[in-house]
Amino acid sequence: MGYDLEKKISRPSSNAGNSISSDSNVAEKHNGDLLAERPSQGSSYQAFFNIVCVVAGTGTLGLPFSLAQGGWIGVGLLVLSMIMSIYTGMLLIKCLYYNGHTRIASYQEVGRHAFGRWGQGAVWFFHTSVIIGVPVMFFILSGTEISELTKEKVPGISKEAWIWICCCAVSFPFVLMKTLREVSLLSIFGVLATAVLVGVAMVESIIEFPNRLPFEYDIVVVRNLPTVIATLSVCFGGNVVYMHVEEAMRHPRSFNKVLTWAMVFCCVIYSLVAIPGYLTYGPAARSPILSSLPQNASRKIATVMIIAHVLLAAPVLMTSFALEIERILNVTIEHRGRVKERIWRTIVRLVIMGVVGGIACLVPYFDSFLSLLGAFGNCMLIYVMPIGFYWKLYGWRTMKWYELGWCAIVLVIGLLGCVIGSIDAIKALHKDFTEGR
Structure with missing residues (x-):
């Protein structure tokens, strides 16, 4: 079901049933020009690491808990989520070139071209919730883990204080590195940190397997499936940065291939954490899974890797959001001059970091926040x-009947996950705040 970005269907009118027009060859030529090599941009390998660093993040640590909620069917849902994400990611990038003459700059602009201001506003709402929410999730986890790691040696520093310390550390690369191309090096090290984290979680789960308590595994828990989805x-929420990753690629025609390999790589990593974690801890698996691991040297290594991942991955995601804000405010050298552009960019990014840190301190419940973020923003x-x-x-008539059927399945799953998953997550957050856990 993949799409060649060079394949061009004519620019349609408001009629969804329009067929291919007579000027499709001209449009295809323009599209090919738009996808020509960009010598000053980064390689496909850098794009791969950017995607993996953003996608294969802290969601990894919640997977054994997801299986504990939904049963073994969660493994199949994981693969299904990967396939759906690859497919919709390709569709989204193809929308950037729909008119054959210019490349749309952002997800919000795609929404505007499709449904006017309502489409733009809807994308902006959900996009902001995710692209701010994921760094919030990063800092909640890092602050919690550092607090646990240092509570005996540095007892006077609270979890909230550690969250702000992490925010300050991330502020330096976030402010100094302007585009995703410059952040690519950080993403490479972020992927390595994630790989070490996955290795620790997998090995420790396997070691603990003989000592597990007796329990029964669930095949499927129907009630919890929307929340699990x-x-x-x-775990595959990279749509918010795909446009900027593709824009920073030297060979944009390779995006579909890069996206597919990145998603497959992430799915393999997820399986290495989810399956051993659920096998060992069963219904008692916690989110993050580090909370279930024994308190030993390996656990400390995993904590350090989480901290490293946050410091390296957060700037990648937050830079994507900052670029959108700066585009709206015309924070460019052409409009502001070199000195004022730097000043404005610094102010904008520090304000973004302050908002992220503040939310992380106000909503310190990782698992419930993770579920709400996935249901409310990512599903849409x-x-x-x-x-x-x-x-x-x-x-829609440009698609084959089986593609339309597949799209219908994706839409139903996405809407169910959004509505029911959001309700369950809000109830869980209310319970967390009420009980003050």
Whole structure:
């Protein structure tokens, strides 16, 4: 079901059933020009690491808990989520080139071209919730883990204080590095940190397997499936940065291949954590899974890797959001001059960091926040909106019947995950605040 970015269907009118027009050859030529090599941009390998660093993040640590909620069917849902995410990611990037003459700059602009201001506003709402929410999740986890790691040696520093310390550390690369191309080196080290973290979680789960308590595994827990789908959507929530990753690629025609390999790589990593974690801890698996691991040297190594991942991955995601804000405010050298552009960019990014740190301190419940983020934002941005925008821009009749059927399945799953998953996550957050755990 993959798409060649050079394949161009004519620019459609408002009629969703429009067929291919007579000027499609001209449009295809323009599209090919837009996808020509960009010598000053980064390589496909850098794009791969950017995607993996953002996608294969802290959602990894919640996977054994997801299986504990939904049963072994969660493994199949994980693979299904990967396939759906690859497909909708390709559709979204294809929408950037729908008119054959210019490249749309952002997800919000895709929404505007498809449904006007309503589409733009909807994307902005969900996009902001995710692209701010994921760094919030990063800092909640890092502050919690550092606090646990240092509570005996540095007892006077609270979890909230550690969150702000992490924010300050991340502020330096976030402010100094302007684009995703410059942040690519950080993403490479972020992927390595994630790999070490996955290795520790997998090995420790396997070592603890003979000592596990007796329990029964669930095959499927139907009631919890929407919440599980919502949580799994976080594991493949890269749509918010795909446009900027593709824009920073030297060979944009390779994006579909890069995206596919990145998602497969992430799915393999997830399986290495989810399956051993659920096998060992069963219904008692916690989120993050580090909370279930024994307190030994390996656990400390895993904590250090979490901290490293936050410091290296957060700037990648937050830079994508900052670029959108700076584009709206015309924070460019052409409009502001070199000195004022630097000053404005610094102010904008420090304000963003302050907002992220403040929310992380106010909502310190990792597992419930993870579920709400996946249900509310990711299900819409990853599964629902790309299909709706593609149908509006290209026309649903340009698809084969089996593609339409597949799109319908993705839409139903996405909407169920959004509605039911959000309700369950809000109830869980209310319980967390009420009980003050």
